[in-house]
Amino acid sequence: MATERKLTDIxxxxxAMQPIYSPAGxxxxxxxxxxxxxxxxxxxxxxxxxxxxxxGEGHVFGVEPRDFxxxxxxxxxxxxxxxxxxxxxxxLTYPMMRRxxxxxxxxxxxWDEALDxxxxxxxxxxxxxxxxxxxxxxxxxxxxxxxxxxxxxxxVAVGTGNIDYNGRLCMVSAAAGNNxxxxxxxxxxxxxxxxLADAILLAGSNTAECHPxxxxxxxxxxxxxxxxxxxxxRVTPSARTADLHLQIRPGTxxxxxxxxxxxxxxHDWLDHEFINSRTVGWDEVAATVANYSPAKVAILxxxxxARIEQAAEIWGxxxxxxxxxxxxxxxxxxxxxxxxAYINLVLASGRIGRPGCGYGxxxxxxxxxxxxxxGQKVDQLPGQRKLDDPAARQxxxxxxxxxxxxxxxxxxxxxDQIEPMLTGEIRAMLNICSNxxxxxxxxxxxxxxxxxxxxxxxxxxxxxxxxxxxxxxLPGSVWAEDEGTTTNxxxxxxxxxxxxxxxxEARVDWEIICDLAARLGKGDKFNYHSAGxxxxxxxxxxxxxxxxxxxxxxxxIDAQDGVFWPCPTMExxxxxxxxxxxxxxxxxxxxxxxxxxxxxAEMPDAEYPFFYTTGRVIFHYLSGNQTRRIGSLVxxxxxxYVEMHPLLAQKLGLERGDxxxxxxxxxxxxxxxxxTRSIRPDTVFVPYHWGGKQAANILTIRAYDPISRIPEYxxxxxxxxxxxxxxxxTMNAMREIPVAKAxxxxxxx
Amino acid sequence: xxxKFFMDPQRCIGCRACMAACQECDTHxxxxxxxxxxxxxxxxxxxxxxxxxxxxxPPCANVCPADAIKQDENGIVLQASVDRCxxxxxxxxxxxxxxxxxxxxxxxxxxxxxxxxxxxxxxxxWCATACPTKALDYGEYDEIIQQHPGSAVNQWQFGDQALExxxxxxxPKETRKFQVLQLFDYREQAGYAPNAxxxxxxxxxxxxxxxxVWAGWENRDWTGWSALQQEQEGK
Numbered sequence: 001m002a003t004e005r006k007l008t009d010i011x012x013x014x015x016a017m018q019p020i021y022s023p024a025g026x027x028x029x030x031x032x033x034x035x036x037x038x039x040x041x042x043x044x045x046x047x048x049x050x051x052x053x054x055x056g057e058g059h060v061f062g063v064e065p066r067d068f069x070x071x072x073x074x075x076x077x078x079x080x081x082x083x084x085x086x087x088x089x090x091x092l093t094y095p096m097m098r099r100x101x102x103x104x105x106x107x108x109x110x111w112d113e114a115l116d117x118x119x120x121x122x123x124x125x126x127x128x129x130x131x132x133x134x135x136x137x138x139x140x141x142x143x144x145x146x147x148x149x150x151x152x153x154x155x156v157a158v159g160t161g162n163i164d165y166n167g168r169l170c171m172v173s174a175a176a177g178n179n180x181x182x183x184x185x186x187x188x189x190x191x192x193x194x195x196l197a198d199a200i201l202l203a204g205s206n207t208a209e210c211h212p213x214x215x216x217x218x219x220x221x222x223x224x225x226x227x228x229x230x231x232x233x234r235v236t237p238s239a240r241t242a243d244l245h246l247q248i249r250p251g252t253x254x255x256x257x258x259x260x261x262x263x264x265x266x267h268d269w270l271d272h273e274f275i276n277s278r279t280v281g282w283d284e285v286a287a288t289v290a291n292y293s294p295a296k297v298a299i300l301x302x303x304x305x306a307r308i309e310q311a312a313e314i315w316g317x318x319x320x321x322x323x324x325x326x327x328x329x330x331x332x333x334x335x336x337x338x339x340x341a342y343i344n345l346v347l348a349s350g351r352i353g354r355p356g357c358g359y360g361x362x363x364x365x366x367x368x369x370x371x372x373x374x375g376q377k378v379d380q381l382p383g384q385r386k387l388d389d390p391a392a393r394q395x396x397x398x399x400x401x402x403x404x405x406x407x408x409x410x411x412x413x414x415x416d417q418i419e420p421m422l423t424g425e426i427r428a429m430l431n432i433c434s435n436x437x438x439x440x441x442x443x444x445x446x447x448x449x450x451x452x453x454x455x456x457x458x459x460x461x462x463x464x465x466x467x468x469x470x471x472x473x474l475p476g477s478v479w480a481e482d483e484g485t486t487t488n489x490x491x492x493x494x495x496x497x498x499x500x501x502x503x504x505e506a507r508v509d510w511e512i513i514c515d516l517a518a519r520l521g522k523g524d525k526f527n528y529h530s531a532g533x534x535x536x537x538x539x540x541x542x543x544x545x546x547x548x549x550x551x552x553x554x555x556x557i558d559a560q561d562g563v564f565w566p567c568p569t570m571e572x573x574x575x576x577x578x579x580x581x582x583x584x585x586x587x588x589x590x591x592x593x594x595x596x597x598x599x600x601a602e603m604p605d606a607e608y609p610f611f612y613t614t615g616r617v618i619f620h621y622l623s624g625n626q627t628r629r630i631g632s633l634v635x636x637x638x639x640x641y642v643e644m645h646p647l648l649a650q651k652l653g654l655e656r657g658d659x660x661x662x663x664x665x666x667x668x669x670x671x672x673x674x675x676t677r678s679i680r681p682d683t684v685f686v687p688y689h690w691g692g693k694q695a696a697n698i699l700t701i702r703a704y705d706p707i708s709r710i711p712e713y714x715x716x717x718x719x720x721x722x723x724x725x726x727x728x729x730t731m732n733a734m735r736e737i738p739v740a741k742a743x744x745x746x747x748x749x
Numbered sequence: 750x751x752x753k754f755f756m757d758p759q760r761c762i763g764c765r766a767c768m769a770a771c772q773e774c775d776t777h778x779x780x781x782x783x784x785x786x787x788x789x790x791x792x793x794x795x796x797x798x799x800x801x802x803x804x805x806x807p808p809c810a811n812v813c814p815a816d817a818i819k820q821d822e823n824g825i826v827l828q829a830s831v832d833r834c835x836x837x838x839x840x841x842x843x844x845x846x847x848x849x850x851x852x853x854x855x856x857x858x859x860x861x862x863x864x865x866x867x868x869x870x871x872x873x874x875w876c877a878t879a880c881p882t883k884a885l886d887y888g889e890y891d892e893i894i895q896q897h898p899g900s901a902v903n904q905w906q907f908g909d910q911a912l913e914x915x916x917x918x919x920x921p922k923e924t925r926k927f928q929v930l931q932l933f934d935y936r937e938q939a940g941y942a943p944n945a946x947x948x949x950x951x952x953x954x955x956x957x958x959x960x961x962v963w964a965g966w967e968n969r970d971w972t973g974w975s976a977l978q979q980e981q982e983g984k
Contacts, residue, residue: 027778062773065878075879080769208762212881219760219883223898237762237794247962304962618764632769646791647963656791678794681966 021631024087028061037499038066041079042141042479043621045363045489046070046213048079052480052499060086060480060499069561070191070488076212077633078621084630085478086500090462092475093504102451106473111505111515114472118430119519121455122158125428132411135162135426139433140170140371141622143484143496145534146510147367148382148541149526150432151375155408156400156525157517162411162426164378166434169415171368172377172708173330174361177339181347181591183584184546185384186369186491189322189358190564190576195220196356199318201229201311203253203342204328204714208237209618211326211362211489221322227314231256232328233613234643234685235678244310249302250611250683251715253329255597256301257341258292260312264348265289269316271350278583279347281592288594300597302680320356321349327364327615331713333601335705340593347590353579363489365622366479370487373547374538378413382538383545392545399541401525413709415440418702421449428455432476432509435623437465438691441700441711442666459512461502464625465691475506478626482508484531485557490576492562493552510534543568546584600715601703604682608664608717610648611683614696615714624689640690642671642720645681649673652720659731661723662686664699664716670723670731684720688713751823753890754863754877755901756798757919760884763787763796767876767885774875775866782850782861783876798884800876801826801848801861802905803915809840809849809860817858824915825865829858845907845929890917900924 036051037060049068052060060083065073085091095114096106125133136158138150147165154163167175175185182188194200194217207214215238222228230239231246231253239245248256264270265286275282294312298305315321323346329338343359351357363369374382375396382399385392387410397404412420414436420426422445429450440446450456450469458470467473480499487493502508510531517526528534532554543550551567552574563574582588604610619637620627627633642660644652654660654673662669662684670693671686679685688696701716723731768781783800807826810818817833818840820826829840829849836856840849849860864874868887872878877887886893894901901917904926920927 022779029775029778065872071881073873073878074881074883075766075770076881077764077766077769080766080773080879208882209764212762212764212766215760215762215882220896223896225898235794237796240794241759302962302966618762632765632772636765645963647966651967675791676794677792681963 019629019631019634020084020088023061023084024089028055032056032061036064037480037497039480039497039499040068040486040494041075041082042366042626043076043078043082044211044366045368046211047366047486047488047492047494048075048213050075050079050082052083054499058500070490070492071213072216074213074216077619077636078627081630081632083480085461085626086480087503088462088629090629091503091506092461092463092467092473093506095472095474095505097472102471106470111507114474115516115519118455118457118472118516122428122520125454126159129425129427131159131408132162133425133427134158134160135164135411135417135421135429136160137164137166137414137417137429137431137434137436138376139166140365140368142367142371142433142509143479143482143486143531144367144370144374144493145484145531145538146433146482146513147371147376148374148538149510149513149534151377151382152400153513153517153526154376156402157520157522159406159408160411161408162378162417163376164412164414164417165371165376166414166439167365167368167372167377168413168709169439169711169713170327170364171330171361171372173332173335173705173710174325174339175372176336176705176708177343178361180336180593181340181343182579183591184578185373186547186565186578187358187360187363187489188352188578189360190490190492191217191360193356193358193577194218194322197221197318197320197322197358198226198356199229199314199321200226201231201315201321201323201342201345202238203231203257203323203325204330204338205230205324205326205362206232206234206236206238206328206615207324207326207362210364210616212618214324214362227318229311229314233611233680233683240678244307244314246301246303246307246311247680249300249680250613251332251600251603252297252301252597253332253338254334254341254595255292255297256303256308257338257345258289258595258597259294259297259301259308260315261285261289261344261348262292263294263309263312264316264345267312267316269312270348274350275348278350278588279590279592280587281594282348284594285344285592288596292597302682315345315349318349318351320354321346321351322357323359324362326362328714330361330708331710332715333703333705333712334598335710336707337593337595337598341595344592344595347592353577353581355577358577360489367486369489369491370485370493373487374542378411381541383542383549384547385545395544396541399537415702415704415709415711418445418449421452424452427453428457429453430457430459431466431470432459435460435464435466435625435691437469438623438625438689438695439697441697441713442702443695443698444667445702459509460625461506462625462629464623474512475502475504476509476512477502477506482510482531485535485552485554487565488562491564491578492576493549493557493565493567493574494562495554495557601712602665602701602716604717608719610718610720611680612662612664612699612716612718613683613685613714614688614700615685617687617689620687620689622689623691628689637687637689640671640687640694640696641674643674643676643679643685644720645679646675646677647681648684648720649675652722654722659723659728660720661727662699663719664701666701667698669693669696669698670727684718752868752888753893754800754803754874754916755886755893755897755919756800756916757884757886757897757899758795758797759919760882761785761796761798762882762884763794764881766879766881767798767800770875770879771861774864777859780859782859799846799848800885800916801863802846802912803863805913805915808843808845808910808912812839812843814839821865825863826860827862827865828860831857834858845905845910845912898922902927905929
């Protein structure tokens with residue numbers, strides 16, 4: 001008897017995950033297109049412009065380049081095929097629920113049955129266990145309208161303070177560091193400034209694979225003679241061509257940044273005028289970094305001292321520069337500190353707020369920026385307002401038409417909700433736009449937490465690993481089925497246009513949320529007829545906040561190819577470059593932050609002797625729920641693997657293609673070995689886009705940054721050995737790669 | 750001057766956006782006529798694109814007994830004509846770049862015609878439009894040459910066979926011609942490291958080659974930060 005195989009139980013070979021190798025409905029040609037809908041890619045923070053080709057029946061069947069200023073027609077491999085998820089045969093097309101409790105199957109139901117059930121259970125659970133027993137877990141791959149709505153829905157309709165979002169796994173360290181140093185959280189410059197920089201320093205960013213369309217800016221600068229410094233434990237495609245690559249030991253970033261500053265001080269490569277007039281806190285920082293000589297730090301970081309000195313030479317003497325960082329330095333228990341340590345290098349050089357002089361954090365999610373500033377973060381209200389600021393609460397209460405006293409008690413960040421879910425303090429969760437059964441660390445604990453919930457609701461457009469565990473699954477919309485805005489990596493607010501309707505009974509996400517709000521008795525506060533109406537309310541809600549969107553109308557976005565916030569008035573054209581005059585603290589000055597190196601939560605030891613680090617490949621987006629279903633992407637990256645240096649492979653007796661067993665204190669993982677000189681010998685790398693038994697996060701640690709609460713995905717300790725024979729047989733059966741498409745001639749037959 | 754197609758393998762990140770884009774082409778949807786190779790996984794993440802080089806004097810056309818392969822007025826070598834091709838596969842053997850592919854189902858040679866459908870209406874070829882890193886580019890010769898610090902090379906020497914191509918490949922400044930056979934021994938070239946790339950990349954520090962850096966990697970006392978701190982304070 002065939003048993004039901006679930007994504008969470010097995011790997012990429014499952015039939016439910018069979019990718020499609022041609023668009024649903026077959027390949028059509030441009031002549032069939034009745035219209036081109038200008039929009040943007042749904043994936044990373046670059047938000048590249050693209051045109052979707054729509055046929056006479058309203059089906060999206062292809063893509064055409066769009067000459068948008070950010071990407072000028074260029075696209076990465078995910079962008080080219082993004083449209084193939086729209087009519088994908090695996091789309092969820094009707095609501096489902098488990099009528100007979102946790103052990104019963106997910107069965108088709110009506111929208112009314114599902115929504116009534118959710119509303120009733122929310123209220124029952126809250127009546128019994130308090131308002132915060134219900135959690136709303138949202139995401140940043142949605143439009144800003146939807147992200148804003150989730151924050152309002154949690155606080156006004158559900159009445160819970162437990163509202164958080166998956167940027168907790170992505171952008172929060174950068175946001176925390178930016179707020180502490182600049183008083184605001186946004187990339188300081190439009191990307192066009194990168195092309196003008198003479199020195200570019202990228203820390204913990206595999207730009208080529210994670211933000212491919214940043215590369216033309218880097219090359220434009222380098223064609224003029226700019227020097228590129230990359231700091232990464234791996235020779236990524238970004239590091240491969242760099243003028244200087246510091247192949248750092250995981251978790252030691254703050255020490256390296258301090259050592260570079262040490263050299264800048266020693267050679268007096270400082271902008272004293274800038275430090276005196278526009279910053280606070282220099283003396284303490286200078287005193288602290290005096291302990292971080294390159295000779296000493298070199299031993300800690302596992303790189304030659306001479307390379308640290310070279311980095312300081314390039315960075316210190318440049319006339320213009322750009323510093324970018326990403327999850328490599330942020331996904332650590334000291335992620336926020338690392339960010340601040342690198343910002344110190346920018347402030348000491350004085351090169352910010354001018355053409356060609358800047359700083360930016362490379363936003364991972366499509367709407368990582370817009371999604372993190374309008375109130376779906378646990379401690380935040382629209383416009384980057386703080387929840388604990390009484391004036392902010394008063395203003396937002398007025399916009400929402402509620403009493404300030406009715407704001408629910410503050411809840412927990414999502415990473416801090418795992419314990420309360422295990423202990424029963426949190427008993428229900430509505431999850432939209434996130435796939436925790438791939439993305440959260442220590443997967444075993446996450447599965448126990450989610451299955452421990454009395455009610456777990458998932459809104460998604462595919463049956464994700466997390467949706468499989470849900471009690472109710474509601475079919476939502478993909479990006480091309482709704483309109484709205486996102487804010488890209490530069491802080492540029494851009495417009496997503498609707499190209500088609502959701503399939504079957506699937507619905508636009510914000511309509512689902514509004515319907516649910518009505519059933520919770522708050523319909524009058526969620527009476528929207530279009531995404532544009534939500535946008536107009538958001539503009540008012542953000543007014544006067546740091547992220548002021550008030551003057552950004554859909555029309556202005558179209559007319560200007562995007563609008564950079566802040567844009568406080570109808571007359572304003574927006575603010576492409578920040579900090580030209582002042583920083584966002586009341587005194588207008590930036591803050592140096594004194595950072596000491598502190599070791600990661602878990603260091604290798606005799607029992608678990610190697611560093612384990614995780615990251616992305618270019619072919620997949622985050623939890624892979626969208627991209628693991630598209631043939632051309634699956635062909636290129638069908639399954640995870642463990643990358644190890646030949647020295648380590650030799651020591652362990654492993655060769656390319658062998659199956660290795662990786663063990664950490666949290667669990668074990670069987671993966672094929674990729675032997676490559678592009679990684680440090682003391683470190684192994686596993687890409688994290690897969691779930692079930694292939695989830696890189698089986699091994700990662702539930703240790704969080706004390707400031708940002710981001711998990712330490714980039715450092716933990718593992719043991720590695722050849723897998724036992726029986727495990728290899730099981731593993732090989734599990735990883736049957738979907739049958740690749742027939743010979744290339746097929747389509748011509 | 751007609752627009753030209755340029756490649757800079759050094760900028761290739763192996764993302765295969767070009768292949769996905771090629772599959773979007775209206776004339777051969779679902780089939781890519783550009784190829785990306787990973788050169789030597791163990792040594793480097795370096796990848797490299799292969800696309801029809803559109804030889805000025807194309808060997809594939811020269812060996813075609815049916816005269817099925819034609820060039821247009823800009824030197825673009827077109828795919829074998831459906832009416833003429835006798836599927837002998839001489840072109841596959843003759844092309845030193847390995848570009849033409851034989852389609853069993855259709856009994857026809859297929860290869861890139863530089864997106865004739867797009868270039869003829871003023872657009873760029875799909876692959877060169879999509880390529881996120883400008884490893885592939887298409888435009889006015891003078892404009893592109895001016896922006897790029899390297900040397901655009903279209904002269905090739907394969908053993909005794911010399912070829913000139915309509916597609917240019919960027920190489921380090923002094924390069925005039927690719928001596929293809931000599932490029933195969935890169936592993937033996939002094940100082941080659943994974944991040945040195947095949948053309949340039951960072952310079953090794955004297956006495957700090959990668960072999961030196963990793964020497965004794967198992968014994969490094971990287972947990973000794975506090976000891977180092979104490980040592981410093983003791984001074």
